[in-house]
Amino acid sequence: MDGVNRIFHGPKVHDAFLGVGDYGSLALPDGAFGLGFMRYCSKEGVIGFGHSGLGGSTAFCDIKHKFSIAMLVNRLSDGAVTGRIVQLVCSELNVPVPLDFAQFAEGESYIKLN
Numbered sequence: 001m002d003g004v005n006r007i008f009h010g011p012k013v014h015d016a017f018l019g020v021g022d023y024g025s026l027a028l029p030d031g032a033f034g035l036g037f038m039r040y041c042s043k044e045g046v047i048g049f050g051h052s053g054l055g056g057s058t059a060f061c062d063i064k065h066k067f068s069i070a071m072l073v074n075r076l077s078d079g080a081v082t083g084r085i086v087q088l089v090c091s092e093l094n095v096p097v098p099l100d101f102a103q104f105a106e107g108e109s110y111i112k113l114n
Helices: 011-018 021-026 080-093 099-106
Strands: 038-042 045-052 058-062 067-071
Touching: 011 021, 011 045, 038 058, 038 099, 067 080, 080 099
Parallel strands: none
Antiparallel strands: 038 045, 045 058, 058 067
16 A cells, blocks of 8 residues: 555445445435435436535545545535535536535525435
8 A cells, every 4th residue: 555544445335335235225225325424426326425414514525536525614504605616626626516516506595305
């Protein structure tokens, strides 16, 4: 290895977080959650995992592109500002925008309960 300690890097760990593979029977197949984390999807399918909190704070990673982002906000909102920032960063880095955030690119405000 390159001398860097890595956590959560094995495919079995990713399968568990996403609730797929050997862990598929433990999560709803098309549900919003894997095991302890939200599943994030793009138009191509599931791309990673993370979690969004009330008010617009969020964190997620895209496994294939080895990309992660966290957004912490200091004001309760519906997530539109966070969504626009995530959309901007992902588009600039040429990584897929999770569908949960892509809707904010057009200025829509949308709250998803589950």
